[in-house]
Amino acid sequence: MSEKTITEVVAALIWEDDRFLVCQRPAGKKRGLLWEFAGGKVEAGETKEEALARECREELAVELDVGAAFLDVTHEYPDLTVHLTLFEARIRSGALTLLEHAAMKWIRAEEADPAVFCPADTVILERLRAFAGHTDVFCFGDLTVRLLHPADGDADTIVYTHEDFVTACHVRALLEADGLSADLAVIGGIDWDDALSPWPAPKVFRGGRDFGGHAAAHLDLLRQTVIPALEAGSCYRRRMIAGYSLAGLFSLWAASASDLFASCASVSGSLWYEGFTDWLEKQTVRFGGAYLSVGDREKNTKNPRMAKVEDETRRACRILGDKGIPAVFERNPGGHFRDVPARIARGIAWILKGD
Secondary structure (H helix, E strand, O other), X not given: OOOOOEEXXXXXXXEXXXXXXXXXXXXXXXXXXXXXXXEEEOOXXXXXXXXXXXXXXXXHOOEEEEEEEEEEEEEEOOOOEEEEEEEEEEEEEOOOOOXXXXXXXXXXXXXXXXXXXXXXXXXXXXXXXXXXXXXXEEEEOOEEEEEEOOOOOOOOEEEEEOOOHHHHHHHXXXXXXXXXXXXXXXXXXXXXXXXXXXXXXXXXXXXXXXXXXXXXXXXXXXXXXXXXXXXXXXXXXXXXXXXXXXXXXXXXXXXXXXXXXXXXXXXXXXXXXXXXXXXXXHOOOOOOEEEEEEEOOXXXXXXXXXXXXXXXXXXXXXXXXXXXXXXXXXXXXXOOOOOHXXXXXXXXXXXXXXX
Protein backbone atom coordinates (compact mmCIF):
# COMPACT_ATOMS: atom_id res chain seq x y z
CA MET A 1 0.00 0.00 0.00
CA SER A 2 1.53 3.32 -1.08
CA GLU A 3 2.10 6.07 1.44
CA LYS A 4 -0.27 9.02 1.17
CA THR A 5 1.11 12.11 -0.53
CA ILE A 6 1.07 15.21 1.65
CA THR A 7 0.42 18.52 -0.07
CA GLU A 8 2.38 21.46 1.31
CA VAL A 9 0.12 24.49 1.79
CA VAL A 10 0.94 27.95 3.15
CA ALA A 11 -1.28 30.68 4.53
CA ALA A 12 -0.92 34.27 5.78
CA LEU A 13 -1.73 35.60 9.23
CA ILE A 14 -2.12 39.30 8.47
CA TRP A 15 -3.04 41.55 11.40
CA GLU A 16 -4.72 44.94 11.62
CA ASP A 17 -4.53 45.93 15.29
CA ASP A 18 -6.26 43.06 17.11
CA ARG A 19 -8.02 41.66 14.01
CA PHE A 20 -6.71 39.31 11.34
CA LEU A 21 -7.68 38.80 7.70
CA VAL A 22 -9.76 35.81 6.55
CA CYS A 23 -11.14 35.01 3.11
CA GLN A 24 -14.15 33.02 1.91
CA ARG A 25 -13.51 30.31 -0.67
CA PRO A 26 -15.35 30.56 -4.01
CA ALA A 27 -18.66 28.68 -4.21
CA GLY A 28 -17.49 26.42 -7.04
CA LYS A 29 -14.43 25.03 -5.29
CA LYS A 30 -14.13 22.19 -2.82
CA ARG A 31 -14.98 23.44 0.64
CA GLY A 32 -16.75 26.25 -1.13
CA LEU A 33 -17.89 29.27 0.90
CA LEU A 34 -15.93 28.13 3.95
CA TRP A 35 -13.54 30.69 5.42
CA GLU A 36 -9.77 30.33 5.42
CA PHE A 37 -6.52 32.24 5.62
CA ALA A 38 -5.24 33.53 2.30
CA GLY A 39 -2.63 31.30 0.68
CA GLY A 40 -2.32 28.12 -1.34
CA LYS A 41 -0.13 25.27 -2.51
CA VAL A 42 3.64 25.36 -2.63
CA GLU A 43 4.78 24.75 -6.21
CA ALA A 44 7.92 22.80 -7.20
CA GLY A 45 11.07 24.85 -6.75
CA GLU A 46 9.47 27.39 -4.39
CA THR A 47 10.23 28.00 -0.78
CA LYS A 48 7.19 28.29 1.47
CA GLU A 49 7.77 32.00 1.84
CA GLU A 50 7.99 32.48 -1.94
CA ALA A 51 4.81 30.48 -2.44
CA LEU A 52 2.90 32.58 0.09
CA ALA A 53 4.04 35.84 -1.50
CA ARG A 54 2.98 34.57 -4.93
CA GLU A 55 -0.41 33.29 -3.76
CA CYS A 56 -1.31 36.57 -2.06
CA ARG A 57 -0.19 38.50 -5.13
CA GLU A 58 -2.46 36.34 -7.29
CA GLU A 59 -5.40 36.23 -4.86
CA LEU A 60 -5.35 39.64 -3.20
CA ALA A 61 -3.12 41.90 -5.36
CA VAL A 62 -0.76 42.68 -2.50
CA GLU A 63 2.95 42.27 -1.89
CA LEU A 64 3.83 40.68 1.44
CA ASP A 65 6.70 40.73 3.84
CA VAL A 66 6.60 37.17 5.15
CA GLY A 67 7.72 36.70 8.72
CA ALA A 68 8.09 33.75 11.04
CA ALA A 69 5.90 30.66 11.02
CA PHE A 70 3.12 31.00 13.59
CA LEU A 71 1.89 27.40 13.53
CA ASP A 72 1.81 24.34 11.28
CA VAL A 73 -0.81 21.61 11.20
CA THR A 74 -1.48 18.45 9.24
CA HIS A 75 -5.06 17.63 8.26
CA GLU A 76 -6.54 14.79 6.25
CA TYR A 77 -9.43 15.69 3.93
CA PRO A 78 -11.31 13.03 1.92
CA ASP A 79 -9.52 14.18 -1.25
CA LEU A 80 -6.06 15.10 0.08
CA THR A 81 -3.84 15.47 3.12
CA VAL A 82 -2.36 18.90 3.70
CA HIS A 83 0.50 20.16 5.79
CA LEU A 84 -0.45 23.78 6.39
CA THR A 85 2.08 26.34 7.60
CA LEU A 86 0.66 29.66 8.77
CA PHE A 87 3.11 32.55 8.53
CA GLU A 88 2.85 35.93 10.14
CA ALA A 89 2.88 38.46 7.32
CA ARG A 90 2.58 42.17 6.66
CA ILE A 91 1.25 43.92 3.57
CA ARG A 92 4.16 45.87 2.10
CA SER A 93 2.31 47.39 -0.86
CA GLY A 94 -0.92 47.16 -2.81
CA ALA A 95 -4.60 47.45 -1.91
CA LEU A 96 -6.50 44.33 -0.89
CA THR A 97 -8.56 43.23 -3.90
CA LEU A 98 -10.70 40.10 -4.30
CA LEU A 99 -9.26 38.31 -7.33
CA GLU A 100 -10.35 34.78 -6.41
CA HIS A 101 -12.23 34.61 -3.11
CA ALA A 102 -15.93 35.30 -2.63
CA ALA A 103 -15.37 37.70 0.30
CA MET A 104 -12.87 38.82 2.91
CA LYS A 105 -13.10 40.39 6.36
CA TRP A 106 -11.11 41.30 9.44
CA ILE A 107 -12.09 39.43 12.61
CA ARG A 108 -10.95 39.08 16.21
CA ALA A 109 -9.95 35.71 17.56
CA GLU A 110 -13.05 35.37 19.72
CA GLU A 111 -15.28 36.04 16.68
CA ALA A 112 -13.95 33.09 14.67
CA ASP A 113 -16.53 30.29 14.46
CA PRO A 114 -14.74 27.03 13.56
CA ALA A 115 -17.96 25.71 11.99
CA VAL A 116 -17.63 28.10 9.04
CA PHE A 117 -13.89 27.60 8.53
CA CYS A 118 -12.02 24.93 6.63
CA PRO A 119 -11.43 22.02 9.02
CA ALA A 120 -7.65 22.35 8.72
CA ASP A 121 -7.94 25.75 10.40
CA THR A 122 -9.60 24.50 13.60
CA VAL A 123 -6.35 24.02 15.52
CA ILE A 124 -5.09 27.38 14.25
CA LEU A 125 -8.20 29.17 15.51
CA GLU A 126 -7.81 27.56 18.93
CA ARG A 127 -4.21 28.75 19.06
CA LEU A 128 -5.23 32.25 18.00
CA ARG A 129 -7.87 32.43 20.72
CA ALA A 130 -5.20 31.53 23.27
CA PHE A 131 -2.69 33.92 21.69
CA ALA A 132 -4.93 36.99 21.35
CA GLY A 133 -7.66 36.26 23.91
CA HIS A 134 -8.02 37.13 27.61
CA THR A 135 -8.17 40.79 26.62
CA ASP A 136 -10.27 43.73 27.79
CA VAL A 137 -10.57 46.93 25.75
CA PHE A 138 -10.81 50.46 27.16
CA CYS A 139 -11.36 53.57 25.02
CA PHE A 140 -10.43 57.13 25.99
CA GLY A 141 -11.26 59.27 22.97
CA ASP A 142 -8.74 58.39 20.26
CA LEU A 143 -6.63 56.42 22.72
CA THR A 144 -7.32 52.69 23.07
CA VAL A 145 -5.90 50.46 25.79
CA ARG A 146 -6.02 46.68 25.48
CA LEU A 147 -5.47 44.96 28.80
CA LEU A 148 -3.90 41.56 28.18
CA HIS A 149 -4.34 39.11 31.04
CA PRO A 150 -2.29 35.96 31.58
CA ALA A 151 -4.00 32.69 30.78
CA ASP A 152 -4.54 31.92 34.47
CA GLY A 153 -6.17 35.34 34.91
CA ASP A 154 -4.27 35.98 38.13
CA ALA A 155 -1.72 38.83 38.13
CA ASP A 156 -0.63 41.17 40.92
CA THR A 157 1.41 43.38 38.57
CA ILE A 158 0.40 45.62 35.68
CA VAL A 159 2.93 46.71 33.07
CA TYR A 160 2.09 49.68 30.85
CA THR A 161 3.50 49.55 27.32
CA HIS A 162 3.02 51.25 23.95
CA GLU A 163 3.77 48.32 21.67
CA ASP A 164 1.39 47.11 18.99
CA PHE A 165 -1.16 44.46 19.96
CA VAL A 166 0.48 41.52 18.17
CA THR A 167 3.92 42.28 19.62
CA ALA A 168 2.34 42.47 23.07
CA CYS A 169 0.66 39.09 22.56
CA HIS A 170 4.03 37.56 21.69
CA VAL A 171 5.55 39.18 24.77
CA ARG A 172 2.78 37.77 26.98
CA ALA A 173 3.35 34.28 25.55
CA LEU A 174 7.10 34.52 26.18
CA LEU A 175 6.57 35.70 29.75
CA GLU A 176 4.14 32.86 30.45
CA ALA A 177 6.62 30.37 28.99
CA ASP A 178 9.12 31.75 31.52
CA GLY A 179 6.62 31.21 34.33
CA LEU A 180 5.95 34.94 34.80
CA SER A 181 2.58 36.57 35.22
CA ALA A 182 1.57 40.20 34.62
CA ASP A 183 -1.24 42.14 33.02
CA LEU A 184 -0.02 44.12 30.01
CA ALA A 185 -1.75 47.44 29.38
CA VAL A 186 -1.14 48.03 25.68
CA ILE A 187 -1.66 51.68 24.81
CA GLY A 188 -2.49 52.57 21.20
CA GLY A 189 -4.03 55.34 19.16
CA ILE A 190 -1.32 57.92 19.83
CA ASP A 191 1.19 59.79 17.71
CA TRP A 192 4.49 58.38 18.95
CA ASP A 193 6.67 61.27 17.77
CA ASP A 194 4.44 63.71 19.61
CA ALA A 195 3.17 61.91 22.71
CA LEU A 196 6.31 59.96 23.63
CA SER A 197 8.96 62.64 23.18
CA PRO A 198 9.83 64.61 26.35
CA TRP A 199 10.56 67.94 24.63
CA PRO A 200 10.62 69.20 21.04
CA ALA A 201 13.51 68.04 18.85
CA PRO A 202 14.29 68.04 15.11
CA LYS A 203 13.34 65.04 13.00
CA VAL A 204 15.96 62.34 12.51
CA PHE A 205 14.94 61.18 9.03
CA ARG A 206 14.56 63.15 5.83
CA GLY A 207 10.86 63.39 5.07
CA GLY A 208 9.99 62.67 8.69
CA ARG A 209 8.38 64.94 11.26
CA ASP A 210 9.87 66.88 14.12
CA PHE A 211 9.29 65.52 17.61
CA GLY A 212 6.44 67.35 19.32
CA GLY A 213 7.62 67.00 22.90
CA HIS A 214 4.25 66.34 24.54
CA ALA A 215 5.22 63.43 26.80
CA ALA A 216 4.17 65.42 29.87
CA ALA A 217 0.61 65.75 28.55
CA HIS A 218 0.51 62.04 27.74
CA LEU A 219 1.80 61.15 31.19
CA ASP A 220 -0.91 63.36 32.72
CA LEU A 221 -3.52 61.47 30.71
CA LEU A 222 -2.17 58.19 32.05
CA ARG A 223 -2.11 59.51 35.62
CA GLN A 224 -5.50 61.20 35.66
CA THR A 225 -7.60 58.98 33.39
CA VAL A 226 -6.08 55.74 32.13
CA ILE A 227 -4.49 54.34 35.28
CA PRO A 228 -7.53 55.02 37.52
CA ALA A 229 -9.86 53.39 34.97
CA LEU A 230 -7.74 50.29 34.43
CA GLU A 231 -6.87 49.74 38.07
CA ALA A 232 -10.24 50.48 39.66
CA GLY A 233 -11.14 47.57 41.92
CA SER A 234 -7.95 45.68 41.06
CA CYS A 235 -5.55 43.93 43.40
CA TYR A 236 -2.36 45.08 41.72
CA ARG A 237 0.60 45.22 44.05
CA ARG A 238 2.99 46.74 41.52
CA ARG A 239 2.75 49.08 38.53
CA MET A 240 5.58 49.13 35.98
CA ILE A 241 6.29 50.54 32.53
CA ALA A 242 8.22 49.12 29.60
CA GLY A 243 8.78 50.13 26.02
CA TYR A 244 10.81 49.72 22.86
CA SER A 245 12.52 52.41 20.79
CA LEU A 246 10.87 55.81 21.42
CA ALA A 247 8.49 54.08 23.85
CA GLY A 248 11.60 52.91 25.71
CA LEU A 249 12.71 56.52 26.04
CA PHE A 250 9.26 57.45 27.32
CA SER A 251 9.33 54.59 29.83
CA LEU A 252 12.56 55.74 31.45
CA TRP A 253 11.52 59.40 31.26
CA ALA A 254 8.07 58.70 32.80
CA ALA A 255 9.52 56.58 35.61
CA SER A 256 12.06 59.33 36.35
CA ALA A 257 9.63 62.25 36.06
CA SER A 258 6.93 60.80 38.33
CA ASP A 259 6.32 58.43 41.20
CA LEU A 260 3.86 56.33 39.21
CA PHE A 261 6.00 53.31 38.36
CA ALA A 262 7.90 50.89 40.57
CA SER A 263 10.34 49.91 37.82
CA CYS A 264 10.91 50.44 34.11
CA ALA A 265 12.40 48.73 31.07
CA SER A 266 13.83 50.78 28.22
CA VAL A 267 14.46 48.21 25.51
CA SER A 268 16.53 49.51 22.59
CA GLY A 269 15.27 52.85 23.88
CA SER A 270 15.90 56.08 21.99
CA LEU A 271 18.24 57.38 24.70
CA TRP A 272 20.23 59.18 21.99
CA TYR A 273 17.47 61.83 22.24
CA GLU A 274 19.09 65.24 22.61
CA GLY A 275 19.53 66.32 26.19
CA PHE A 276 17.99 63.24 27.77
CA THR A 277 20.92 61.89 29.79
CA ASP A 278 21.83 65.45 30.88
CA TRP A 279 18.24 65.81 32.12
CA LEU A 280 18.40 62.42 33.85
CA GLU A 281 21.59 63.36 35.68
CA LYS A 282 19.88 66.38 37.24
CA GLN A 283 16.66 64.53 38.06
CA THR A 284 15.67 63.15 41.46
CA VAL A 285 14.46 59.63 40.73
CA ARG A 286 12.39 57.45 43.02
CA PHE A 287 11.65 54.20 41.23
CA GLY A 288 12.95 50.77 42.18
CA GLY A 289 14.96 49.53 39.21
CA ALA A 290 15.64 49.85 35.49
CA TYR A 291 16.50 47.49 32.67
CA LEU A 292 18.30 49.17 29.75
CA SER A 293 19.36 47.49 26.53
CA VAL A 294 20.52 48.08 22.96
CA GLY A 295 21.26 45.90 19.96
CA ASP A 296 25.00 45.49 19.50
CA ARG A 297 24.76 46.80 15.93
CA GLU A 298 22.53 49.81 16.62
CA LYS A 299 25.51 52.14 16.99
CA ASN A 300 26.52 51.29 13.41
CA THR A 301 23.69 53.36 11.92
CA LYS A 302 24.73 56.10 9.51
CA ASN A 303 22.52 58.58 11.36
CA PRO A 304 24.99 60.48 13.59
CA ARG A 305 22.40 61.30 16.24
CA MET A 306 21.09 57.77 16.59
CA ALA A 307 24.62 56.32 16.49
CA LYS A 308 25.10 57.65 20.04
CA VAL A 309 22.48 55.24 21.40
CA GLU A 310 24.84 52.74 23.03
CA ASP A 311 27.04 55.38 24.65
CA GLU A 312 24.02 57.28 25.94
CA THR A 313 22.34 54.13 27.23
CA ARG A 314 25.50 53.14 29.08
CA ARG A 315 25.66 56.64 30.51
CA ALA A 316 22.04 56.44 31.67
CA CYS A 317 22.79 53.17 33.43
CA ARG A 318 25.79 54.75 35.21
CA ILE A 319 23.72 57.78 36.23
CA LEU A 320 21.02 55.56 37.74
CA GLY A 321 23.63 53.52 39.57
CA ASP A 322 25.18 56.66 41.01
CA LYS A 323 21.73 57.63 42.29
CA GLY A 324 21.36 54.28 44.02
CA ILE A 325 18.86 52.86 41.53
CA PRO A 326 19.42 49.18 40.67
CA ALA A 327 20.00 49.16 36.91
CA VAL A 328 21.32 46.72 34.36
CA PHE A 329 22.61 47.31 30.83
CA GLU A 330 22.50 44.55 28.22
CA ARG A 331 23.58 44.28 24.61
CA ASN A 332 21.42 42.08 22.41
CA PRO A 333 22.66 40.60 19.12
CA GLY A 334 21.74 42.54 15.99
CA GLY A 335 20.31 45.86 14.95
CA HIS A 336 17.31 47.83 16.13
CA PHE A 337 14.55 45.67 14.65
CA ARG A 338 15.80 42.19 15.50
CA ASP A 339 13.83 39.91 17.87
CA VAL A 340 11.68 42.76 19.20
CA PRO A 341 9.16 40.68 21.23
CA ALA A 342 11.93 38.56 22.75
CA ARG A 343 13.91 41.66 23.73
CA ILE A 344 10.87 43.28 25.34
CA ALA A 345 9.99 40.08 27.20
CA ARG A 346 13.56 39.88 28.49
CA GLY A 347 13.34 43.43 29.82
CA ILE A 348 9.98 42.92 31.48
CA ALA A 349 11.16 39.63 32.95
CA TRP A 350 14.07 41.45 34.59
CA ILE A 351 11.89 44.09 36.25
CA LEU A 352 9.34 41.48 37.32
CA LYS A 353 12.00 39.33 38.95
CA GLY A 354 14.15 42.14 40.24
CA ASP A 355 11.63 44.46 41.87
